Amino acid sequence: MNFGFDIDDTLLNLREHAFNLYREKLNKHVPIKEFYRLTRVEIHEPFGLTDKEGKELWRSSLESIYYTDCPIFPGALETVKWLKREGHDIYYITARPSQHGERTKKWLSERDFPIDDGNFYYGMKDHEKITIINELNLDYYVDDKPTVLKTLLDSDTTLLLKDQSYNRNFTEAIRLYDWYELKELLDTLP
Numbered sequence: 001m002n003f004g005f006d007i008d009d010t011l012l013n014l015r016e017h018a019f020n021l022y023r024e025k026l027n028k029h030v031p032i033k034e035f036y037r038l039t040r041v042e043i044h045e046p047f048g049l050t051d052k053e054g055k056e057l058w059r060s061s062l063e064s065i066y067y068t069d070c071p072i073f074p075g076a077l078e079t080v081k082w083l084k085r086e087g088h089d090i091y092y093i094t095a096r097p098s099q100h101g102e103r104t105k106k107w108l109s110e111r112d113f114p115i116d117d118g119n120f121y122y123g124m125k126d127h128e129k130i131t132i133i134n135e136l137n138l139d140y141y142v143d144d145k146p147t148v149l150k151t152l153l154d155s156d157t158t159l160l161l162k163d164q165s166y167n168r169n170f171t172e173a174i175r176l177y178d179w180y181e182l183k184e185l186l187d188t189l190p
């Protein structure tokens with residue numbers, strides 16, 4: 001089978017990591033519960049920033065957000081490695097900008113994610129992921145963003161949504177609360 005994975009906020013807990021970095025950088029101790037309450041992908045609002053300021057802070061913080069010690073969601077690495085061992089093909093499809101593609105690949109490889117050179121796609125916008133996902137004939141695709149999964153509703157790919165506070169209204173994909181559940185979940189799926 002072909003399995004595709006988004007990276008940020010699907011395999012990696014990137015936004016929470018960024019939220020913690022913002023607390024240090026801005027020296028504002030916004031409680032973490034504010035993070036879990038967010039109903040949008042952007043994280044700047046609890047820090048009192050406008051969308052413009054938030055966008056700029058995200059852009060100027062990318063280096064530390066991407067390449068410091070961003071945590072992997074519990075069970076994510078083990079699950080991807082297990083699928084690989086079972087003989088499945090693993091693909092990564094991320095909207096991270098092109099200039100961060102190769103470094104991201106290296107960062108993930110160093111953390112033991114199984115990556116083949118031809119199986120790693122980056123630099124497309126969210127709405128452009130559909131082209132690659134369809135070309136790859138993925139059997140399963142996991143992402144955190146409803147905007148991405150919505151573009152795939154007519155495809156044959158089984159869609160899984162990594163549960164996040166901002167995607168709770170999206171009901172058209174199978175919700176993955178915990179990576180440790182995937183193995184069991186797959187037994188119940190076509």
Ligand SMILES: [Mg+2]
Pocket residue numbers: 006007008009010143144145
């Ligand atoms: Mg994502």
